[in-house]
Amino acid sequence: MELLETGGRARTVKCCSGSGPALPWDRFSAWLECVCVVTFDLELGQAIELVYPHDMRLTEKEKTSICYLSFPDSYSGCLGDTQFSFRIRQTVGHKLSMNGDEEKYNRDAPVVLQRDRAHYYGFVYFRQVKDSTVKRGYFQKSLVLISRLPFVNLFHSLLQLVAPEYFEKLEPCLEADADIPAMYLSISILCNSNGSVRIPSRKDKHGTSPLKQSNQENLLPAPMVIPTVNELDLFGCFQSILIHIQMLWELMLLGEPVIVMATSPKISSDTVLALTSCIAPLRYCCDYRPYFTIHDTEFKEYTTRTQAPPNVILGVTNPFFIKTFQHWPHIIRIGEVRMSGDLPKQIKVKKLMKLRTLDTKPGIYTSYKTFLHKDKTLIKRLLKGIQRKRSAEVQSVIVRLHLLELTQSFIIPLERYVASLMPLQRTITAWKNPPQIRPFIKEEFMKTLEYAGPQLTSVQKGDWIGLYRRFLKSPNFDGWFRMRYQEMCKKLEILHLEVLCEADLLRWVREKSEVEVVDLVLKLREKLIKARVHQLPVRDDLLEKLELYLETVISSLPDDLQVVLHRH
Structure with a gap:
């Protein structure tokens, strides 16, 4: 695996098959927490056979x-090879903080690709084949990558290269020496396999091509290209529910409790991850479990009937859940895609009461009424694309761009209003604390929709006002606004620091008492430390100028005060 940064620096991750010196794992842990091998033990059931690195504390x-x-x-x-994903809570007690490189990565990455502080993602390659040498008659084993990064495409592509080799040789084949603050990743793993994938930056324009191959990248002649680290085949996931895309987008936007019942963990996990990506570039702020079983540690929490269902999406395969989740408001039952002529058969919206049989047919069981009308033009375009044998990749791009435009039209009025809450730059002065950000007043925002609503950018018709009112009560709004508020606070810090850097501090301190000067020194030091620690985007020359001012101010104080301030 080779990491290439935009500046041209290269780092390598080497993979081996039990030969050669082991390389340190600690740098590769920026990508993966660990690699697990899970097997079936006749006495214990499923059991972890191996963990890399060996000192990983799960x-x-x-x-x-x-x-x-x-x-x-x-x-x-599932016979043969199956790949799927899961997501689990990190056990309380583990550190939730991140180091400097991890913080920098999260600042640069789009919110949907940021490192998860509180959850682990699991990427599974499971093999089940007949084997007469095993007492049970089957070889059953999984190779699992555990990470905090939601790079579903990247890690499943890696598993496709590594897992078959591992199952054949049953010996370690992954050792690493890598670093994550890179923008380009090239894979050179096992034999002559290699490839390239681009990790987007927050500065990228949404909807642009995720990968542009560079002639300067020193790749082998026939690379495997992974066009995106995380985006699933939306068209493939939604083939049987295309006509309900509008409803699914609204359910995700509002953070509604949803159960996805599928026939395999692959369909379950792919569908759940596709649903959470529907509202990108907004982050889905509720909990979600691409694959959920009755053995899950949160099983009781999510199946209790003493309170309303939590804001979570659960992907399940066990028919037991049909009865367990009867009280949930939205249940999507899907299976393998069935064709009606040359078109995929579309499942219907049904009443929840019809879910009470074990032999439940596919359907979306809900009483939810959409706020916006269906986009019939989109549906016709997709169905016509199927008839004309348009590639699944192009179909997925059409779906993704439609959802992206819908989300952006919805979020632009919110962004515009939040921007108006920031104090004017001219009100920020060096000698006072920065002015406060105005509070978000819901009714004030709702009034702005009359003249600056989504109708300016979207042709979609329906009850936009009702959708906003419901959204403002949702966990997704809370998560989005908290993030935006933190960004605005940081922006205020930067603006205030820049004003201080340009101010004539020496002139100001001449007329002040020693107490006031010491107070200023302590506050400036705190700001400088915060700027360095949080790597605020303030020019280095301005920070150096402020540090020189600070030293000059301290030197103007009596000797005893200078000693005290230099100690601190």
Whole structure:
């Protein structure tokens, strides 16, 4: 694996098959927390056979979750090789803080690609084949990558290269020496396999091509190109529910509780991840479990009937959940895509009461009424694309761009209003604390929709006002606004620091008492430390200028005060 930064620096991750010196794992941990091998033990059931690195400290709760989530449910009947994903909570007690490189990555990355502080993602390659040498009659084993990064395409592509080799040789094939603050990743792994993928930056324009191959990248002649680290085949995931895309987008936007019932963990996990990506570039701020089983540690929490269902999307395969989740407001039951002529058969919206049988047919079981009308033009375009044999990649791009434009039209009025809450730059002075950000007043925002609403950028018709009112009560709004508020606070810090850097501090301190001067010194030091630690985007020359001012101010004080201030 080779990491290439935009500045041209290269770092390498080497993979081996039990030969050569082991390279340190600690730098590769920026990509992966660990690699697990899960097997079936006749006495213990699913059990972790190996963990790399060996000193990785997983709690017993985390190990149990990984074991159960790394095998398809017995009802799935998955023979051969299967790939799917899961997501688990990090056990309380582990550190949730991030180091400098991790913080920098999260600042530069789009919100949907940021490192998760509180959850682990699991990427599974499961093999189940007949084997007469095994007492049970089957070889059953999973190779699992555990990461905090939601790079579903990248890690599943890696597994496709590594897992078959591992299952054949059953020996370590992954050692690493890598670093993550890179913008380009090239994979050179096993034999002559290699490839390239681009990790987007927050500065990228949404909807642009995720990968542009550079002639300067020193790749082998026939690279495997991974066009995106995280985007799934939306068209493939939604083939049987294309006519309900509008409803699904609204349910995701509002953070509604949803159950996805599927016939395999692959369909389950792909569908859940595709749903959460519907509202990109907004982050889906509720919980979601691409694959969920009755052994999950949160099973009781999510299945209790003593309170309303939590804001979470659960992907399940066990028929037991049909009865368990009858009280949930939205249940999507899907299976393998069936064709009606040359078009995929579309599942229907049904009443929840019809879910009460074990032999439930595919359908969306809900009483939800959409706020916006269906985009019939989009549906016709997609169905016509199927008839004309348009590639799945192009179909997925059409779906993704439609959802992106819909989300952007929805969020632009909110962004515009939030921007108006920032104090004017001319009100920021060196000798006072920065002015406060005005509070978000919901009714004030709603009034702005009359003249600056989504109708300016979207042709979609319907009850936009009602949708906004519901959204403002949702966890997704809370998560979005908290993030924007933190960004605005940081912007105020930067503007105030820049004003201070340009101010004539020496002239100001001449007329002030020693107490006031010391107070100024302490505040300036705090600001400088914060700017360095949080790597605020302030020019280095301005910070150096302020540090020189600070030293000059301190030197103007009596000797005893200078000694005290230099000690601190």
